[in-house]
Amino acid sequence: MSQIIFLVLIIVAFGLLGYSFSRVFKVMKQLKPFKIKEIGKRFIKMFDVAIAQTKIMKRPVVGLMHALVFWGFIVILIGSLEMIIDGLAGTERILGALGVIYDVIIAGGDIFAMIIAVFVLIFILRRTIFKVTRFEGKEMIKKTHIDALVALSLIFILMITLLGMNAFYSLWITKTGVTLVGYYPIGEKIAELFGNINENQAHFWYKFNWWFHITVIFLFANILPYSKHFHVFMSVPNVFLSRLEPLGKLDTMEDVKKEVKSIMNPETAFVTDGSEPTEIARFGVLDAQDVNWKNYLDSLSCTQCGRCTSVCPANITGKQLSPRKIMMDLRMRMKQKTSHLLKGEKNFEDGKFLIGNFTTEEELWACTTCNACAYECPISINQPNLIIEMRRYLVMEKSSAPAGLITAFQNIENNGAPWQFNFEDRLLCTDNLELKGEKICVPTMAELQSQGKEAEYLFWIGSAGSFDDRYKKVTQSFVKILHYLNINYAVLGKEESDSGDIARRAGNEMLFQMQAFNNIETFNRYNVKKIITCDPHDFNTLKNEYPDFGGNYEVIHHTVFLKDLIEKEKLKLNGKMFFNKTVTYHDPCYLGRINGEVKAPRAILKSLNVNLKEMRRYGKNSLCCGAGGGQMFKEAEKGNKEVFIERTEEALELNPEIIVTACPFCMTMMTDGIKYKNKEESIKNYDIAELISLDLEL
Numbered sequence: 001m002s003q004i005i006f007l008v009l010i011i012v013a014f015g016l017l018g019y020s021f022s023r024v025f026k027v028m029k030q031l032k033p034f035k036i037k038e039i040g041k042r043f044i045k046m047f048d049v050a051i052a053q054t055k056i057m058k059r060p061v062v063g064l065m066h067a068l069v070f071w072g073f074i075v076i077l078i079g080s081l082e083m084i085i086d087g088l089a090g091t092e093r094i095l096g097a098l099g100v101i102y103d104v105i106i107a108g109g110d111i112f113a114m115i116i117a118v119f120v121l122i123f124i125l126r127r128t129i130f131k132v133t134r135f136e137g138k139e140m141i142k143k144t145h146i147d148a149l150v151a152l153s154l155i156f157i158l159m160i161t162l163l164g165m166n167a168f169y170s171l172w173i174t175k176t177g178v179t180l181v182g183y184y185p186i187g188e189k190i191a192e193l194f195g196n197i198n199e200n201q202a203h204f205w206y207k208f209n210w211w212f213h214i215t216v217i218f219l220f221a222n223i224l225p226y227s228k229h230f231h232v233f234m235s236v237p238n239v240f241l242s243r244l245e246p247l248g249k250l251d252t253m254e255d256v257k258k259e260v261k262s263i264m265n266p267e268t269a270f271v272t273d274g275s276e277p278t279e280i281a282r283f284g285v286l287d288a289q290d291v292n293w294k295n296y297l298d299s300l301s302c303t304q305c306g307r308c309t310s311v312c313p314a315n316i317t318g319k320q321l322s323p324r325k326i327m328m329d330l331r332m333r334m335k336q337k338t339s340h341l342l343k344g345e346k347n348f349e350d351g352k353f354l355i356g357n358f359t360t361e362e363e364l365w366a367c368t369t370c371n372a373c374a375y376e377c378p379i380s381i382n383q384p385n386l387i388i389e390m391r392r393y394l395v396m397e398k399s400s401a402p403a404g405l406i407t408a409f410q411n412i413e414n415n416g417a418p419w420q421f422n423f424e425d426r427l428l429c430t431d432n433l434e435l436k437g438e439k440i441c442v443p444t445m446a447e448l449q450s451q452g453k454e455a456e457y458l459f460w461i462g463s464a465g466s467f468d469d470r471y472k473k474v475t476q477s478f479v480k481i482l483h484y485l486n487i488n489y490a491v492l493g494k495e496e497s498d499s500g501d502i503a504r505r506a507g508n509e510m511l512f513q514m515q516a517f518n519n520i521e522t523f524n525r526y527n528v529k530k531i532i533t534c535d536p537h538d539f540n541t542l543k544n545e546y547p548d549f550g551g552n553y554e555v556i557h558h559t560v561f562l563k564d565l566i567e568k569e570k571l572k573l574n575g576k577m578f579f580n581k582t583v584t585y586h587d588p589c590y591l592g593r594i595n596g597e598v599k600a601p602r603a604i605l606k607s608l609n610v611n612l613k614e615m616r617r618y619g620k621n622s623l624c625c626g627a628g629g630g631q632m633f634k635e636a637e638k639g640n641k642e643v644f645i646e647r648t649e650e651a652l653e654l655n656p657e658i659i660v661t662a663c664p665f666c667m668t669m670m671t672d673g674i675k676y677k678n679k680e681e682s683i684k685n686y687d688i689a690e691l692i693s694l695d696l697e698l
């Protein structure tokens with residue numbers, strides 16, 4: 001009889017679960033594609049991030065607690081599978097035949113049940129009594145907290161009934177005088193508390209806990225797809241399916257690529273791939289049905305842990321943006337559209353949209369694309385990509401963007417730079433440069449070609465390096481170093497045009513692609529193979545994004561280039577000028593976190609013999625300066641502070657004599673911050689290239 005009841009229970013539980021999953025898959029099929037390549041790499045990432053839980057360990061205490069809960073679940077799952085076999089077959093502890101292996105697994109499950117129960121209680125207290133800031137925020141409405149508490153309570157019940165089951169099983173078996181199958185270190189201790197009960201009572205309570213436990217498992221499994229704890233199922237597959245590209249690489253819009261190609265070369269645009277122009281449904285994302293299925297999976301997998309929001313510079317400084325909310329908004333909106341998507345009514349409209357009714361334009365424009373959120377997310381969700389998709393809709397479909405960005409777009413279109421400067425003047429920044437009394441002539445690629453020569457390196461000056469008054473000085477310092485070291489290099493001069501980084505991150509994919517195609521054509525004309533740049537934004541774009549358009553180069557940031565020369569002893573520093581000066585280094589997001597280069601600048605600073613002090617947030621965990629993602633060209637959204645002030649204050653905590661940067665935007669922000677704090681007299685702001693140039697007295 002009990003087997004029949006169990007069979008019915010299991011059919012209902014798995015039937016309902018299958019129904020829930022089938023709905024998810026059907027919705028995913030309605031959405032845009034997401035390509036899955038490099039399966040091997042994906043397995044490595046899955047084992048690293050999801051199974052070994054390496055990312056979550058960045059916060060060691062809470063990280064270890066979560067990791068133990070996760071690993072515990074895996075061990076306990078084996079016991080649950082045995083329960084299902086026993087329930088169907090009418091057997092008792094069928095896997096006991098495994099002997100010692102069984103003992104280890106069961107003992108592991110027993111101990112983990114205790115650990116998980118304690119940790120879950122702590123998690124409940126953190127949400128209810130201690131009100132951990134990370135769990136608060138405008139998106140964390142009462143319902144989300146109740147949802148979390150229900151799931152945590154069910155996990156607690158699961159662990160208590162598991163321990164109860166183990167305790168009364170061991171008590172019952174001991175009282176019957178039969179050999180105990182399995183080892184229950186915690187269960188047997190609990191059993192000692194109930195030593196007075198008889199064999200029948202022990203058997204009753206064992207069975208009671210057994211049935212209670214398995215029923216709660218089935219109930220919990222069926223609640224999960226509708227709760228924030230869906231990540232129990234989804235986190236491992238979500239990490240497996242996560243983006244493998246560098247953090248800062250944005251997805252290329254293939255439809256736009258076709259259009260841009262047709263504009264640039266109408267005759268050959270559709271010849272290469274054999275496809276005909278297709279009608280483009282919508283650029284970017286306006287509503288839930290416009291996302292790709294991986295975005296949807298992200299929204300379902302989000303644990304609402306708030307790690308992303310806690311590191312978001314916009315959120316930290318009181319702006320409306322919260323990357324967690326971006327994920328929660330999508331999930332909420334998709335829930336409203338699910339029944340229609342299931343009926344294939346993809347174009348169903350109810351007068352509401354993801355942008356506007358859920359996520360506001362103000363939130364979207366506050367993002368600096370620093371990628372701190374994506375770097376922090378324990379299940380490798382990429383929030384900035386979705387934000388950019390929504391910006392793409394705003395810019396390309398609605399022609400809506402903050403005024404400063406519209407001007408920057410126009411300037412890039414007309415002058416090849418986000419500022420209103422003539423492209424003919426790009427090389428003015430190197431006029432009248434001297435090295436040890438001799439005039440420096442900066443070679444251009446065109447000049448070298450006319451002499452039948454080729455340069456080994458293209459020095460990509462970038463728009464800021466050419467036109468920003470402060471950063472022109474960095475360009476000059478770097479040029480002096482190149483000449484001092486007799487590096488075989490050249491620049492593009494007036495043939496250089498903006499990389500398109502700002503346009504792309506501000507949602508103007510069309511303009512970015514035009515810039516990319518044009519620049520690649522120029523590079524190809526001069527057979528460019530190696531590019532050096534002082535701008536981490538351009539470094540990221542040229543290195544990670546131009547390959548999608550056929551531009552493959554060895555791109556080197558100037559800090560790496562200089563560090564390598566120091567290591568090879570081709571560049572010998574004096575190490576006197578800044579000896580023992582108290583210095584702090586601000587990691588540019590696009591160099592440090594996004595492209596992983598945190599060592600080279602520090603190695604150079606070490607060679608300069610400075611007294612380097614690190615800020616609270618440094619290296620890959622550095623706080624953004626607030627200028628990326630187009631912010632440099634627009635007013636900041638309302639908040640309680642500007643991001644650059646927050647970052648400057650962090651630097652000032654160390655009482656530095658010099659704040660060092662390696663990026664034009666960071667330079668502007670830190671300079672503004674120092675001015676804002678009236679510290680211009682006592683604190684200098686230098687780029688790494690300037691420090692070297694000064695050290696060498698060039």
Ligand code: SF4
Nearest residue numbers: 312367368370371373
């Ligand atoms: S990329 Fe940076 S600014 Fe944008 S949402 Fe993520 S953390 Fe916030």
Ligand code: SF4
Nearest residue numbers: 302303305306308377
């Ligand atoms: S997106 Fe990632 S980091 Fe942010 S709340 Fe969700 S799971 Fe946590």
